[in-house]
Amino acid sequence: MSFQHTVTDTENKMRIDKLMAEINPEQSRSQVQGWITKGLVSVNDEIVKANYKCQTGDVITWEIPEVEALHIEPENIPISILYEDKDLLVVNKPKGMVVHPSAGHQSGTLVNALLYHCNDLSGINGVERPGIVHRIDKDTSGLLVVAKNDKAHSSLAGQLANKDVERKYEAIVHGVINHDSGMVDAPIGRDPNDRQRMAVVDNGKHAVTHFHVLERFKEYTYVECRLETGRTHQIRVHMRYIGYPLVGDPKYGPRKTFDIGGQALHAKVLGFTHPTTGEWLHFEVDAPPYFQELLTKLEKIY
Structure with a gap:
């Protein structure tokens, strides 16, 4: 039309x-x-x-292009839903689950599970990412908000763009951070030497991460990171940039690290304004067992 x-x-x-x-x-x-x-x-x-x-x-x-019919198969995959109404869902994504289908990940994703759970997801991000307002990496666990209609999607995307969404992560990094808190303000873009990675580059997109030390060990630090922006791999790239790469990170961390199946990173806190009611919603979920076990191990060893 x-x-x-x-x-x-x-x-x-x-x-x-x-x-x-x-x-x-x-x-x-x-x-x-x-x-x-x-x-x-x-x-x-x-x-x-x-x-x-x-x-x-x-x-x-x-x-205005016609909306394509979805060709992604719904799959009966258990998902942890913390909140749901006619406009949105808040889910706790497990470590190891890809958020949406892509080359090499056509099934077993959060989107496949969501389509089985409900068939009313927003179409703003196209046929491969229905309802997906923001993402977290495959090996990052934690909170995501999913939009059920385009109006809710637009509102949530606007809040993210305006930095009105509260997003806090917890991570375990290599090295001991001596200062209690800090901020990394460094642009992120594709690594010119490796297109599969992101890096701090002069012509990158504006990216800001705030961090706060929760606990120190002999060779590691347990930190809370608050996102002001939401760039691809932002926390992983920023912490590496300042010399404290995430434990277990196969892409940005050192070769010698704990074998925990990916980076020790968990999206713990998510807060936003409900698109319809205007109510502030706040969610918090504990890190998965592997994360807690690693902290216990570090406390005993160090």
């Missing part, structure tokens, strides 16, 4: 992705950017980029 809009004086010099998101309030800005990237949006019959500054009198034409 095709739509048109003529830019007014009050809309002059607005970025087209921002203006399009305002014109289409049921869509998120990221979804609008996806339309632009796919060439579904034109200005005066010319394809433009998301950062195009609109001019008074510009005629914007766009196509």
Whole structure:
């Protein structure tokens, strides 16, 4: 279906992705950017980029793509649901579970489990990531919020973008951090030497992590990390960057580490404003047994 809009004086010099998101309030800005990237949006019959500054009198034409039918199979996989209503779910993802299907992970994911549990998930992130507002890595355990409709998804995504969501993690890192707290403010992007990894790079995206020491051992530190932004592998990259890589991390940690099947990282706290009621929701869940056992081991050894 095709739509048109003529830019007014009050809309002059607005970025087209921002203006399009305002014109289409049921869509998120990221979804609008996806339309632009796919060439579904034109200005005066010319394809433009998301950062195009609109001019008074510009005629914007766009196509809203039809929603593809989901081809991901629902699977009867047990999942821990802490909260659920008509708009969203909050789940406690286990270590070792991939959040959504991708090459090499077509089944056994959180999305497969969610589709078995309920069939009303938002479609903003496409057919492979229904309902997924934010992700945590396969070997990171803990809290995730899942949207059941596009309105809830847009609200939650907006809160994440505006840094209004509370996200706290606990981690065990190599080395002893002497100061009680600190902040890492360093941009993150693809590692130019290894496209499978992220790194602190000059042209990366703005990324801020706050950390606080919970307990020190002889050669390790137990920390709480609070995310201000949510970049791929952010805590893992930032802690490595300051010299304290996560225990068990096969990608960013040292070769000599505890064999615990991946990084010692747990999404412990999640807080956000409910998209419909406006109520502040707060969730907290303890780390899985392997994490607690490792802490006990470090206390005994060190």
